[in-house]
Amino acid sequence: MQKGNAKWAFFFLTPQLIGLIAFAIIPLVSAFVLSFMKWDGFGERTFVGIQNYVSQFSQSDFWTATYNTILYTILTVPVGLFLALVLAVALNKIKGKEFYRLFFFMPVVTSSVSIAVIWMWILNGDLGILNQVLAMIGIEGPNWLTNTSLVMISIAILSIWWQLGYNMVIFLAGLQGISKSYYEAAEIDGASKTQQFFKITLPMLSPTTFFLTIMAIIGSFQVFDQAFVLTQGGPGKASYTLVYxxxxxxxxxxxxxxxxxxxxxxxxxxxxxTLIQFSLQKRWVYYED
Incomplete structure (x- = not known):
């Protein structure tokens, strides 16, 4: 029976393994080999050793892209996770949370290019909805996408809104997995709601927070669509990221x-x-026995 189960497991895993090898492992190995070559895409490849790596570290564009990517990560990851946690806690015990969960999750399944195009109009300095709303309360809105000081903040706002539903749903799942017995025991001991949140909810949510933090940082380092559609890396390479x-x-x-x-x-x-995060998780991530 075990041999039969193993055959069926291998049978169903084969398509995924083929896809992993064809679209992940082979391209990764090919890119690694290509990184030691000089090639324009058409002619012969010439081996240049580590010259490509040396050239990258000596380029100002590379360091500009690195700075912008780190800035984007700092702007999006903490704020995005905090807002998602607050929203998840607020929706956890209200009626109709299924509707709100669907409502907030809808942007996640929408094309990134479509989202970027919509926000291009929202953030337009002359005709954008955001500046029109600000004008109604007497505030002159800036040129969000052409101001070098605001462009990364603008892209970060878009990304936080776009991924808010995904992070919220994962936090909601984590909240619903916490046993009510902890809160009942805390109430018997006279703990306040605030104490319950910091002593029970946050520690019990730490594995979920750890997972979302890793995924958010990985995703933030790979930001491309938003910068490409909204600004083409500008103005003056103020939104020029590593993937760009x-x-x-x-x-x-x-x-x-x-x-x-x-x-x-x-x-x-x-x-x-990612390895550093895994090595540090023992200091703050609590796994229930």
Whole structure:
């Protein structure tokens, strides 16, 4: 019976394994090999060793992209998770939470390009809805997407709104998994709602928070669609991110070796950050026995 189950398991896993090998492992290995080559996409490939990596670290565009990506991560991850947690706690015990869950989750399943186009009109400095609303209360709205100081904040606001529903739903699932017996015992001991939140809810939600933090940081380092559609990396490369830098090297400058090297650096950075998070989780993540 066990052999038969193993055969059926392998049978159903085979399509996923083929997809993983064809669309993840092979491209990753190919990109790694290409990062040591000089290639314009058409001619012969020339081995240049680590020159592509050296060139990346010596380019001002690479460091600009790195700074913008880190700034975007700082703007989106803490604020996005905090708002999602507040929203999840607020919706956890009200009637009709299924409707609100669907309402907030709808943007998540919408195309990123469609979302960016809609927000392009919302943030338009002359005709945008946001500035019109601000004008109604006597505030002159700025040019959100052409101001170098505000463009990353604008993209961060879009991304927080876009991913809010996903984070909220995951937090809701975590909240519903907390046993009511903890709160009943706390009430018997005279603990206030605030004390229950900080002593029970947050610790019990720590695995969920840990998962969402990792996913949010990985996603923030891969931001591209919003910057590409809204600003094309501008103004003055104020929204020029690492993935946009990879795209620029490959499909605008036709330096595929340089692009692959930048992609490998990004991959290594995400891997290191994720490993650090896993190594630190024992200090704050509580797993119920």
């Amino acid at each position: 830098h990879i795209y620029q090297n490959a499909f605008i400058d036709f330096r595929f070796g340089m692009s692959a090297a930048a992609a490998m650096i990004l991959f290594a950075a995400i891997l290191v950050i």
